[in-house]
Each structure stands twice: as structure tokens, then as C-alpha cells.
Amino acid sequence: MIDLSQPALDVAPLLLGAVISHTVVLDDGSRAEVRIRLTEVEAYMGPDDPASHAFRGPTPRTAVMFGPPSHLYVYLSYGIHRCVNVVCSPDGRASAVLLRAGEVVSGEDLARRRRSGAARQVPDRRLACGPGNLGQALGAGLSDSGAVLWQSEGLCPPPEAATWRLEPPGSPTPCSRSRRVGISHNAEKLWRFTIPDDPTVSRPR
DNA sequence: AGGCCGATATTCT
DNA sequence: GAATATCGGCCTT
Numbered sequence: 001m002i003d004l005s006q007p008a009l010d011v012a013p014l015l016l017g018a019v020i021s022h023t024v025v026l027d028d029g030s031r032a033e034v035r036i037r038l039t040e041v042e043a044y045m046g047p048d049d050p051a052s053h054a055f056r057g058p059t060p061r062t063a064v065m066f067g068p069p070s071h072l073y074v075y076l077s078y079g080i081h082r083c084v085n086v087v088c089s090p091d092g093r094a095s096a097v098l099l100r101a102g103e104v105v106s107g108e109d110l111a112r113r114r115r116s117g118a119a120r121q122v123p124d125r126r127l128a129c130g131p132g133n134l135g136q137a138l139g140a141g142l143s144d145s146g147a148v149l150w151q152s153e154g155l156c157p158p159p160e161a162a163t164w165r166l167e168p169p170g171s172p173t174p175c176s177r178s179r180r181v182g183i184s185h186n187a188e189k190l191w192r193f194t195i196p197d198d199p200t201v202s203r204p205r
Numbered sequence: 206a207g208g209c210c211g212a213t214a215t216t217c218t
Numbered sequence: 219g220a221a222t223a224t225c226g227g228c229c230t231t
Binding site: 042051052054056075079080083098100119130131133183184205 | 221222226
Binding site: 031053056059060061075076077078080142182205 | 207208212213214215216217
């Protein structure tokens with residue numbers, strides 16, 4: 001069980017190698033699930049971080065980051081791409097980890113169907129490469145912002161509901177640090193965490 | 206293999 | 219009106 005009430009900078013490396021899953025309930029009552037092993041994440045430190053959406057205090061979009069940990073913050077990047085964050089820090093303090101890339105370990109067919117056009121033909125290692133692509137592979141929507149991210153211990157969601165789950169890594173995971181991608185403020189901080197040499201990690205454009 | 210461009214929600218100036 | 223935690227398509231080397 002990963003303690004998500006820590007600051008995002010402490011949580012981020014612990015998420016490498018962890019598996020996030022989103023299960024949806026279909027019309028006939030059956031379930032469809034995509035599971036992704038995380039290989040690339042970034043920490044955003046709220047009021048201490050000019051690159052964070054929470055830097056200037058809560059807005060309707062970012063209010064969930066100021067709430068309790070173990071929820072999701074989902075936002076639209078450039079008005080289009082749904083990017084998924086894990087909310088960290090205790091209730092009242094804002095920080096979050098952006099999920100940037102991973103390896104689809106189950107539900108590859110569903111993840112691929114969620115792509116459109118020529119992108120549906122990308123190799124498996126690119127199915128969840130980049131935050132927009134990872135969010136799309138998981139089927140994340142704006143309505144998932146604020147959803148509970150369940151971990152194996154403790155309370156469980158009702159079985160008929162869609163669920164977001166987090167499974168910790170089975171073994172210690174190697175970790176590299178680098179600069180975060182696509183930001184201009186506070187850009188020198190090494191707050192991007194990747195699994196070294198993993199083929200699913202995104203590369204700078 | 207690399208550069209440019211359009212799409213477009215939310216927030217800030 | 220501008221900037222943004224991006225991506226795919228289409229163009230030129």
C-alpha cells in the first residue's frame with residue numbers, strides 16, 4: 001500500500017512499477033478493464049511549484065487537488081487530451097503526480113480501440129506513451145476527476161461501479177530523475193521520474 | 206527523422 | 219487576448 005498522503009515528490013518514485021487500472025461496467029453487466037504498469041511520472045508541488053495547476057490556489061478545475069489524497073485529478077490538456085494525476089498530500093494541501101507513460105499489461109485490445117485514425121496502429125509500447133495517450137488508454141474522462149483511487153487494503157467500492165485501482169510494485173523499481181516535459185516555469189527541477197531504459201517511456205519531441 | 210500546425214478547455218492578464 | 223503539464227497529420231529534407 002502506497003502512502004499517498006505524502007508530498008507528490010515523495011510519492012512519485014513509489015509509483016514507478018505500480019499498476020493503475022480502470023474497470024468499466026458494460027451495458028450487459030460485464031466488465032472491461034485496462035491495466036497499466038507506470039514507467040514515467042512527474043511530481044507537481046502545488047503552492048511551491050509555479051508549474052503546478054494548483055500554484056495560484058484552488059479553481060473549479062483544480063479544487064480536487066486541495067482535497068484528500070487517493071483521488072484522481074483529471075484535466076484537459078490543450079482542450080483535448082485527458083491527463084490523469086494522483087492527488088497527494090493531506091486534505092487541505094495540494095500536490096499531485098502526473099502519470100505520463102506506462103506499459104499496458106492487460107486490456108490492450110480495449111486500449112487500442114480507444115485510439116482513432118492511424119494512431120490505432122501504433123506498436124504496443126506506444127499505447128500509453130505520453131500523458132494524453134495514457135489517459136486515453138485508460139478511458140479517463142473529466143467526470144473521473146475526483147474519483148477514488150482504491151488500494152487493495154481497507155474499504156472497497158460497490159461491485160457494480162466503475163473503479164480505479166492502484167497495485168503497488170512487486171519488487172523495488174529502479175528510477176532515473178530528469179527535467180519535467182513541456183513546462184516553462186520551475187523547469188530546472190528534476191521532478192520527472194522514469195524507469196531506466198524502459199521502451200514505453202516517452203521521448204522529447 | 207524532423208518541423209510546423211491546428212484543435213480547443215481553462216485560467217490568467 | 220495569451221498561455222498551456224499534448225498529440226496526430228501532413229509537409230519537407
